[in-house]
Amino acid sequence: MTGDWSFWLREHKSTLLAFAGFAVMFSIYAANHPAGLNANVATTAANKGVLLAIVAMAQTLVVLTSGIDLSVGMVMVLANCLASSIVVGSPLMTALGVLGVLLVGCLCGAINGLIVIYGRLQPIVTTIATGSIYYGAALALRRVPGGDVDSTLADALTGQLPGGVPASLGLLLALVLIVWLPFRRSAIGRAAYAIGSSEVAAYMSGVPIRRAKFVAYTLSGLLAAVAGLFLTCITYSGEASAANGSTYTLYSIAAVVLGGVSLFGGSGSAIGAIFGALMFRTIGDLLFVFNVEPLWQPLFQGLVLMAAICLGAARLLRIRNRLDLYG
């Protein structure tokens, strides 16, 4: 039995570390917040954190296959602009609109996947180019910020559940249960991990490489679209903002790394990335709580990010032979 435990611990070490990091940061934040930890404070913090967490989940799926998706932010912006146009009207229209937004997200992800799989281009370059296309599409939909979203849906997603629990946490939990866990436990999900560990070995063992990559990219697009929908619910409008898109793309990479997902692929989990994202957001809020001058906030956030990723270098202490550094 103890053997099982140590095995489980080792498998989930990075996720647990991310959770611990988040827990420490969040308790400092909650303890020092001038208003204390009431339901409203928690809801505001959760909404901001969950948005990044969903984008980080999207990024994780692709990173696990040792790819990278530099278009997640742009897919989110596209979904935001689309949702601000079609997720309005009668309940039926709203439901169809939500479906449409999610389908467009899947389509964007699928295009990325198809180019990477059949075009045999590198994911990083592919998604830079497709990101530009998706941003162009978003701009075509919304030349000026505006639009509207169904307020019932928006309030339901960004408000509170009975008992004061932020509804956005429910959304996040639902995504984990509906998207991540089935993926992780399926043969396709295992194939995605195998590709990340060694694509050649996976190919030689008959792992369905193409199908796994396609599913990973498509689900990534889907999650990015959910993030865009959620952003629309928070802001009640759509904006084709290139700055927003690239910021979320870059933050999602930071969150994934803080969450213990290896950028080389094959190790880590979306749950770790979620805590990485929440931790990253809490860092920003901590500075606000401690009354750091707003001017200094970006610098501190950068330094904390730098310190956090340098901690990842601790693994070097265990390496005896310098050759092991060069894989």
Added chain:
Amino acid sequence: MAEAPAPSDRNASVRRHVDPAIASAFGCIVAVLLIGSLYSSSFLSPDYLLQQLKVASFLGVIATGMMIVILLGQIDLSVPWVVAVGGMMATAATGWGAFGQAIAIPVGIACGVALGLVSGCGVAFLRIPSMVVTLAVNAVAQGLMVVHTGGFSPQDSSSPAMRFLATGDSVLGIPNALLVWAAVGGMAVFLLTRTTFGRAVYAIGNRERAAYLSGARTRLVVMTAFAISGGLSAFGGVLLAGYASKAAQAMGDPYLLPAIAAVVLGGTSILGGRGNYLGTVAGVILITLLQSMLSVMQIEEYGRHVIYGVVIVAMLLIYGRGRRHSD
């Protein structure tokens, strides 16, 4: 086939020396110019072309540093704010008086080199993936600049020397910026093809382990490469500040993705170890021409983004594809 005919022998050796990627990139430049000339003959006028080469020089200087880092198999995502640091520190130095004006350009470049060294340390010694460490350096640089400017655009304008380099003309009406790019490019070609440093860059890009075992000082080479990239990004910022006669916070944002795209369109492998500077020149000119023509043709902004992305994917599908697993 022992008796191979002599003429085809010569053709084969010519073909070996002409990289198909570089040939296609130059072919695309000609194609873009021809298509443009159907729209307006002024696209073929020397004035227009010289003006485009002048604008291309800024991207060219930045892409040179990016190329050296990509040849290592790494990437530099810190371009946006290192460009801004270069421009802003140079203009800040200009504000110190006559002595400041004299050292403005070196100060800007030195700040970029310092930031590049930080990235290089992270990659070479801490073995953090370059995508993450340069992201963090970008965040820190942003924080530093926000503190430096107090949140406003700096009042200092660029020095006469900077303006002379970026906007002046010299003999035969050739823009100075173009000469600067030629000098930077010439030095890069010399470094990459005629020095042990250059050999080591290609070797590390192909297989770092083998390069280390054969005695290359891999850490030093990686540090130097990132320092060069940081310095050239900052130099690009100095030139841009000279061109616009002042530095601004977001001045580097539109240069990251075009720099990567230009390097990759020029046939340099994003995985490292393979690439030619001539290709990067072609990529830079191609991207600048594409951007300029699309805006002259008054295609709306969204259309420009879409066409830009489609062209990059299409060109890479023609000559930038990876190998099949079965090969």
